[in-house]
Amino acid sequence: MKFRTKSIHVGNQRDPQTGAVVPPIHVASTFVQPGAGEWGEFDYSRSGNPTRKNFETTIAALEGGSGALAFASGMAATHCATMLFSTGDHIVAGTDIYGGTYRLLHKISNRSGIETTLAAANDLDALEKAITPNTKMLWIESPGNPLMSITDIKACAAIAKKHGILLGVDSTFATPVLTRPLELGADIVMHSATKYLGGHSDSLGGALVVKDQELFDRLYFIQNATGAVMAPLDSFLASRGLKTLAIRVKEQSKTAMYLAEKLAADSRITRVLYPGLSTHPGHDIAKQQMDSGFGAMLSFEVAGGFEKAKKMAESTKFFQLAVSLGAVESLIEQPASMSHASYDREDRLAHGIQDELIRISVGLEDAEDLWADLDQALSQ
Amino acid sequence: MASKKITNATHGISTVAVQAGEAHQKPGHSITDPIFCASTFTFSDTDAIIRFIEEKEEREEYGRYGNPGEKVAERKLAALEGSEDAILYSSGMAAMVGLVMTKLNAGDEVVFFDECYHRSREFCAKHMSRFGVITRQVKACDYDAMEAAINDKTKLLISESPTNPHLSIIDLDRFAAIGKKHGVETLIDATLATPYNLKPINHGVDYVLHSATKYLAGHNDLLAGVIAGSTEQLEPVRKLRGIMGAVNSAHNIYLLLRGLKTFSLRMQQHNKSGLAVAQFLETHPRVEKVYYPGLESHKYYDVAQKTMSGFGGLITFLVKDADWRATANIVDAVTIPRIAPSLGGVESLIEQPLVMSYYECSPEDRARFGIQDNMIRLAVGIEDTDDLIEDLKQALEA
Ligand SMILES: Cc1ncc(COP(=O)(O)O)c(C=O)c1O
Numbered sequence: 001m002k003f004r005t006k007s008i009h010v011g012n013q014r015d016p017q018t019g020a021v022v023p024p025i026h027v028a029s030t031f032v033q034p035g036a037g038e039w040g041e042f043d044y045s046r047s048g049n050p051t052r053k054n055f056e057t058t059i060a061a062l063e064g065g066s067g068a069l070a071f072a073s074g075m076a077a078t079h080c081a082t083m084l085f086s087t088g089d090h091i092v093a094g095t096d097i098y099g100g101t102y103r104l105l106h107k108i109s110n111r112s113g114i115e116t117t118l119a120a121a122n123d124l125d126a127l128e129k130a131i132t133p134n135t136k137m138l139w140i141e142s143p144g145n146p147l148m149s150i151t152d153i154k155a156c157a158a159i160a161k162k163h164g165i166l167l168g169v170d171s172t173f174a175t176p177v178l179t180r181p182l183e184l185g186a187d188i189v190m191h192s193a194t195k196y197l198g199g200h201s202d203s204l205g206g207a208l209v210v211k212d213q214e215l216f217d218r219l220y221f222i223q224n225a226t227g228a229v230m231a232p233l234d235s236f237l238a239s240r241g242l243k244t245l246a247i248r249v250k251e252q253s254k255t256a257m258y259l260a261e262k263l264a265a266d267s268r269i270t271r272v273l274y275p276g277l278s279t280h281p282g283h284d285i286a287k288q289q290m291d292s293g294f295g296a297m298l299s300f301e302v303a304g305g306f307e308k309a310k311k312m313a314e315s316t317k318f319f320q321l322a323v324s325l326g327a328v329e330s331l332i333e334q335p336a337s338m339s340h341a342s343y344d345r346e347d348r349l350a351h352g353i354q355d356e357l358i359r360i361s362v363g364l365e366d367a368e369d370l371w372a373d374l375d376q377a378l379s380q
Numbered sequence: 381m382a383s384k385k386i387t388n389a390t391h392g393i394s395t396v397a398v399q400a401g402e403a404h405q406k407p408g409h410s411i412t413d414p415i416f417c418a419s420t421f422t423f424s425d426t427d428a429i430i431r432f433i434e435e436k437e438e439r440e441e442y443g444r445y446g447n448p449g450e451k452v453a454e455r456k457l458a459a460l461e462g463s464e465d466a467i468l469y470s471s472g473m474a475a476m477v478g479l480v481m482t483k484l485n486a487g488d489e490v491v492f493f494d495e496c497y498h499r500s501r502e503f504c505a506k507h508m509s510r511f512g513v514i515t516r517q518v519k520a521c522d523y524d525a526m527e528a529a530i531n532d533k534t535k536l537l538i539s540e541s542p543t544n545p546h547l548s549i550i551d552l553d554r555f556a557a558i559g560k561k562h563g564v565e566t567l568i569d570a571t572l573a574t575p576y577n578l579k580p581i582n583h584g585v586d587y588v589l590h591s592a593t594k595y596l597a598g599h600n601d602l603l604a605g606v607i608a609g610s611t612e613q614l615e616p617v618r619k620l621r622g623i624m625g626a627v628n629s630a631h632n633i634y635l636l637l638r639g640l641k642t643f644s645l646r647m648q649q650h651n652k653s654g655l656a657v658a659q660f661l662e663t664h665p666r667v668e669k670v671y672y673p674g675l676e677s678h679k680y681y682d683v684a685q686k687t688m689s690g691f692g693g694l695i696t697f698l699v700k701d702a703d704w705r706a707t708a709n710i711v712d713a714v715t716i717p718r719i720a721p722s723l724g725g726v727e728s729l730i731e732q733p734l735v736m737s738y739y740e741c742s743p744e745d746r747a748r749f750g751i752q753d754n755m756i757r758l759a760v761g762i763e764d765t766d767d768l769i770e771d772l773k774q775a776l777e778a
């Protein structure tokens with residue numbers, strides 16, 4: 001069964017009782033049991049819920065995993081993964097990880113005595129050097145935010161394997177349509193389902209997908225014990241989102257490529273960061289590990305500095321000024337004043353985040369309408 | 381405030397689907413429209429009521445008369461259709477009933493092309509007749525017969541295009557011209573075409589009806605109906621809806637809006653897979669005939685090419701030398717399409733019209749409706765095209 005067919009049918013079996021083509025939404029917090037001490041498949045919704053299970057089954061199939069767990073948000077999913085570790089353990093993470101993950105690792109996990117070292121994930125030597133005897137996990141993100149840096153997942157998997165540690169990949173930007181990290185040797189795939197999986201900017205969610213049953217059991221234990229599960233209504237919306245995931249992501253990637261080429265050829269733009277462009281430093285790896293497109297996130301630098309970029313971000317009509325990404329509506333933001341404003345300017349610059357950098361999340365609107373919108377905003 | 385008007389004349393259809401009808405800045409600054417689960421809407425004081433009644437302020441009053449989310453959906457649907465206005469209903473049938481109850485009074489007449497959705501014809505023939513409305517039915521695409529059926533009592537001409545299950549295509553210019561010539565309003569049920577593939581308003585048709593349950597919502601998870609047309613012509617229809625009460629729910633409307641965001645993408649895929657599957661079936665030795673407007677062999681291929689930009693996911697075909705049971709065996713042997721009525725969702729559905737919709741009909745009536753024992757209707761979803769073809773192949777060759 002191919003990807004699109006799986007996204008519609010796996011995990012969405014017809015309801016055996018009523019024949020409903022779309023499985024019912026089970027809002028129950030608890031489930032009546034067959035007898036005292038006899039347990040049915042579901043007992044209590046924190047431990048498992050049929051609607052959540054449907055979404056988990058579908059996303060596991062799409063990622064090529066054996067099991068998935070759905071969470072209340074992407075951060076809840078990442079947090080669950082970090083809870084695998086104990087005092088004294090160590091995590092190596094890419095420098096381009098999502099800011100919320102950075103915050104979790106440096107301000108929360110450290111309280112439990114779990115230390116994190118950041119290393120440039122596109123510099124495999126640096127990454128490997130950061131590994132110590134206490135390191136338990138390598139955590140990477142590809143494409144990375146906001147520079148769309150590409151990390152070689154297969155190579156990272158080889159490093160993780162060599163050192164006997166887990167490889168976790170935040171695959172939010174790539175989605176299983178473009179990249180399936182488990183097939184490349186990763187142990188855990190994480191998604192902010194808030195983004196492309198749900199795809200309509202209308203719910204928060206997260207997911208962890210794994211191949212290994214023992215790892216799944218450990219994560220499930222943590223999820224059940226800590227309780228940050230995805231709600232039934234959101235699970236339904238997430239499942240509904242998965243049914244159009246492939247067509248959305250392919251179309252959005254196609255439009256992003258079109259816009260990247262337009263921007264690259266425009267004199268008002270000094271630099272475009274999109275892995276689909278041959279000028280992007282990660283292009284060759286992206287070509288290998290991304291199928292049918294390079295994603296729908298792209299960044300670019302506007303000639304004229306901070307004010308010019310700010311003005312541009314405020315002047316678009318279809319690109320709405322908001323953080324987040326991955327939905328049908330196109331969004332625009334200026335990392336220096338929005339997503340990365342909490343960093344010191346020096347730190348930002350050290351990370352390559354210039355004041356004039358603009359990040360866009362390309363939605364489903366017509367490519368030409370979106371270009372016309374960027375074009376007029378750049379002239380403001 | 382709605383954002384600068386986005387219509388299908390000024391913007392691409394994907395842009396219309398995602399953004400039209402929505403305010404640029406929404407309540408609570410949320411990116412999506414909130415779901416207003418309100419049965420009623422409060423007034424700050426007596427003067428506010430008076431301002432509302434004197435039409436100095438546009439706002440909601442009571443859930444049966446309107447809901448903010450419903451307005452967004454109606455504006456988006458009108459933008460897709462290229463019409464001035466659109467009215468949303470709890471189902472496609474409720475939309476049909478809403479229109480005919482508004483337009484037809486005792487003594488009035490309505491003429492149908494006989495391949496129009498059978499429940500619509502049944503409603504007029506069996507129920508409107510109780511109020512003295514006369515329903516005439518003429519052979520689909522027989523424009524002379526339609527014209528001949530018109531008299532000075534005739535108020536409405538109704539057809540579907542494409543029709544179901546034969547996928548006949550109406551020449552909308554001719555159909556609308558007959559109405560104009562005789563001063564009779566025209567209605568097209570374009571459920572199978574959707575505004576992605578057909579824009580009846582551009583051909584001069586007065587009203588366009590959709591079972592939004594199908595492609596517009598697109599996920600087989602809600603019921604909805606819509607009628608599009610001019611504000612003036614729809615005004616009494618909207619008033620009657622407020623009285624009869626077949627409004628949709630705030631939750632459903634949200635799901636419909638969400639479905640519309642991917643409407644253009646889904647239709648591209650339905651069109652692509654529909655054509656590929658139809659072509660596959662046409663060349664298969666076990667298939668006697670395929671009804672699909674995108675095939676050159678289709679009776680109305682030329683009209684379809686002229687008026688439509690794609691042909692959707694619905695395909696009807698006849699199995700060669702098969703009785704009803706042998707045909708049923710094929711339906712039972714497919715594994716991806718589910719056996720169910722309806723169409724237009726992401727999941728493919730399959731059915732045998734003889735069993736699903738005409739089981740209790742006499743053989744004579746079935747013959748009259750053109751429902752053959754060896755007929756299968758397939759609603760192609762957006763699964764992988766190769767998977768669907770592979771599945772049909774194994775079922776046909778089982
Ligand atoms: C790459 C990436 N990872 C993780 C997250 C966190 O997900 P959530 O916001 O759903 O908690 C985000 C979202 O902001 C993200 O962009």
Ligand SMILES: Cc1ncc(COP(=O)(O)O)c(C=O)c1O
Pocket residue numbers: 471472473474497540544569571572590591592593603604605
């Ligand atoms: C062409 C057509 N028109 C109208 C309807 C009625 O719509 P609904 O089922 O939404 O009431 C249907 C569906 O059953 C249909 O296929």
